[in-house]
Amino acid sequence: MKILLVEDDRLIGNGLQVGLNKSGFSVDWFTDGEEGEEALYQTAYDAVILDLGLPGKDGMSILTAWRQKKRSEPVLILTAIGDVDNRIKGLNNGADDYLAKPFSLGEVAARLNALIRRSGGQSSAQITWRNITYNQNTRQVEQNGKPVTLSPRETALLEQLLLNRNRVLSKEQLEEKLYSWDDDVSSNAIEVHVHHLRKKLGKDIIKTVNKLGYMLED
């Protein structure tokens, strides 16, 4: 899952980036409002975390601009506790959910998952495909009812494939979803993760489509 984070506070931004990364999200973090706004037009994000109290171009204007340009990515706004006015204004301007500072990392992850799920028309956190069950909230993978241990990247890769069943995902698309722009990605990273997934879940689950990419086929 690829997340756009626009937050000027260094500690919050850094904490969210590191913490969400560990939870299997890849986070692009911008401290400047205008750069953050522009980033949404350049890359496909699954969700956005937007701080309303940004210096320069504030979060509310960015949100309004995105919605005017028909960008429909789910947006989670960060407000201060008790700042009901801005919360209401944010929701009216097209935000999908809000979090009041100070919030916990787990809550951010849970809300992001819920937002992404809802935006994909999926209401349950559980995805079942063949004998594999994946829970988006706990990020647990089970095969035939038995837990399978996967690394965060492997989980994220499987999640992308599960969410896009019967569709071919290119290596580039997967890289974009799995890594943030400042991550150092080796050229065969995706191949390595696919290799590991096949080893853990069975050889035939991920289908390689020649020169195009990978897919899960019913």
Added chain:
Amino acid sequence: MKNTSLRIRLMMAFIVIFALFGGLSAGVSWFETKEKIDEFFDTYQIALARQLSSVDWADLDDDSQSRTNRLVKNIQNADDEDEALGFAVFTRDGQKVFHDNENGKNFYYGGYIGGFMTQTVEDEQWRIVWIFSADEKYIIAVGQELKYRNDVIWDTLEEFIAPWIGGLLLAMLIMLGIISREFRPLRRLSTDLQNRSASDLSPVTSDGLPAEIEPLVKAFNRHLAQIDSMIRRERGFIANASHELRTPLAGLKIQLEVARMDGIEEAARNEALDNLEQGLARAAHLVEQLLILSRLESSVFQNKLNHEKIDWQILAEPLFYEYQKKMQQKSVRLSSDINAQGPVAEGDMLLCSLLLRNLLDNALKYSPDRADINITVTPEKLTVSNSGISLSPETLSRLSERFFRPAGQAEQGSGLGLSIVRFIADYYGCSLHFSNQNNIFTAEVVKL
């Protein structure tokens, strides 16, 4: 001093004045009426006595007998029974020879003759006139009961004094009513104020209040407005402060969670812990700055400030020493030209040090590595400038706003430093200017 109601005092004064005036007038009237009525009755008694004196008492013939009887009848039937007139005739040696068969029966001769005297007859006071008969052989006594006279006096007084007293009482009542009515706005005002909740600081209405009270109400309202704005300022400050503290707290919380995450690498954990430490220092700094600012604004603190001569050289030295290490870390070059006398010649050492510290801290924090910082103090102004920074005019104009931090700021300041500088400069009657030319940012504290 005891606080007595002005209304009650005025009312008491009016009642006393009315009572005194009314009593005095009634007394005078009574005295005058009594004199007139006494004179009238005395004349009447003398006239009657004269009539009786012409009777030949030695030889009362039929004609004179019947005349006397008629006279007696007249006296007895006159007007009303209370008139209580009586007469008696004595010989010169005091033998009663004739009387009216009623009141005069009990008159007795006491040797007095030729005028009026008061005699007690059957426990009643009688005013009796004694004269000789025409032949000087007999003594005629005509008397009237004093009680009756007094009744007449009172009746007369009642008739013309009653309306007057009534008028006086009515005037007094009207007066008391007016006083009561005139004091009603004051009573309403005090009830209003008593029933007010502690948080109600809306102005008191002066509608309908007498002009004498209006200045008082105005002064009171001015005071209320001052309290109101003070409370608003405090509330705004607290709201701002708690709002501003939430961001560093959110950062701390997230970093702590990251450090505690399962399976996190050692390096990432250490980084999170470093971040926590920095964040804590920053939050502590913010709290400290907030306290300084709120203390600066309190009058209690302001009253405790010293008024000493400020030597800016002595003031600057420890600051330079304190910031030496930080400047070396950033390879910042510091140049200074400090005159002992600055724009604040007399004031509080600590406050002036705070002003310079915040300006220096600001310059150091927001200048890039290898920047030049210059501090100049002259009796007219204090200037702190640093190179390598470019701010928009909009940012410049908002710099000393509370909690304002320019966009894209990597350094995490409290956003209060320049507010503190502005406050101290204002307090000592100086103005604070910011300018930014050729990538040099300059803050000036100018003596007005």
